[in-house]
Amino acid sequence: MNEERHVHAWLSFSNGERRDEVKKVNTWRLLFFFAGLMVIGLGIALTVKGQRFGVGSWDVLHIGLYQQFGLSIGTWSEIIGILIVTLSSIGIRRWPHIGTFLNMIVVGLFLDFFNWLLPDPHHFAFQLMDFILGTILIAIGCGLYIPAHFGAGPRDTVMLLLVEKLDWSITSARTFMEFTVAVVGYFLGGPVGIGTVVMVFALGPIIQVALRYSEKALKKCMKIDDGKNKQVEKEIIEQ
Numbered sequence: 001m002n003e004e005r006h007v008h009a010w011l012s013f014s015n016g017e018r019r020d021e022v023k024k025v026n027t028w029r030l031l032f033f034f035a036g037l038m039v040i041g042l043g044i045a046l047t048v049k050g051q052r053f054g055v056g057s058w059d060v061l062h063i064g065l066y067q068q069f070g071l072s073i074g075t076w077s078e079i080i081g082i083l084i085v086t087l088s089s090i091g092i093r094r095w096p097h098i099g100t101f102l103n104m105i106v107v108g109l110f111l112d113f114f115n116w117l118l119p120d121p122h123h124f125a126f127q128l129m130d131f132i133l134g135t136i137l138i139a140i141g142c143g144l145y146i147p148a149h150f151g152a153g154p155r156d157t158v159m160l161l162l163v164e165k166l167d168w169s170i171t172s173a174r175t176f177m178e179f180t181v182a183v184v185g186y187f188l189g190g191p192v193g194i195g196t197v198v199m200v201f202a203l204g205p206i207i208q209v210a211l212r213y214s215e216k217a218l219k220k221c222m223k224i225d226d227g228k229n230k231q232v233e234k235e236i237i238e239q
Helices: 002-049 057-069 073-092 098-117 124-148 154-166 170-187 194-222 226-238
Strands: none
Touching: 002 098, 002 124, 002 194, 057 073, 057 170, 057 194, 073 098, 073 154, 098 124, 098 154, 124 154, 124 194, 154 170, 170 194
16 A cells, blocks of 8 residues: 555656656747747847848748739738648648747748837848848747647748758758748749849858757757667657
C-alpha cells in the first residue's frame, strides 16, 4: 500500500514537472513568434517609407494583378495568401497551423501601427536608410518567428517547402521564389526598381543567418533539462 502511494506521488510530481516544462517551452516559443512578426511589421513599414527605391517582389505581383484584373492591391495580397495556404496544405496533406493565419493578421496590424508611428522621410539619405534597414529587419523577423514552429506565413511556407522538397538552402529557396514572383509581376505590369532587385538577392542570405542564430537562442532559452526538454519540445512542436 505504501509502495503504491509512493508510485502515485512520483507520477504526480513528474506530471507537474512536465507541465512546468511545457509552459516554459511554449512561453519562449510565443515570445519569439510574436517578436518576429513585430520585427517584420516594422521592416515592411520602413520599406514603405523608402518605397521610391522600389517595392518587394510580392508587391510587384500584387500591383501587376491589380492593373490587369482590377480589385485592389490589398485584396490580391489576401487572395494570393489564401491560395498559397490552400495549395500548400494539399501538397503536404496537412492543415495549416494557427500561426499561419496569425501571421497574416498580426503582421498587418504591426505594419499599420509602425506606418502610423514612424515619420515620413523627405530626404534621399533617410529614405535610403529606411529601405535598407527595413529589408534587413524583414529578414531578421522571418528568422525569429520561424523556429517557434507555430506555422509560417503563406510566402515563407513556399520557401520552406522548397527547402524541404528540393533540399535547397534557405538562401537558394528564397532567392528563387523572390525572383520568380518579381518576373511574373513585371510581365503583368508591376513596377520593378533597384530596391526590388536588392530584396530579391538580400533576403535569402540574411534569413539564413538570422534563422541559424535564432534557433540556437530559442533552444538555449527553452533549456530546462536536456534529456527531458528535448522530448517535451519535440512532442509540442509535432502537435
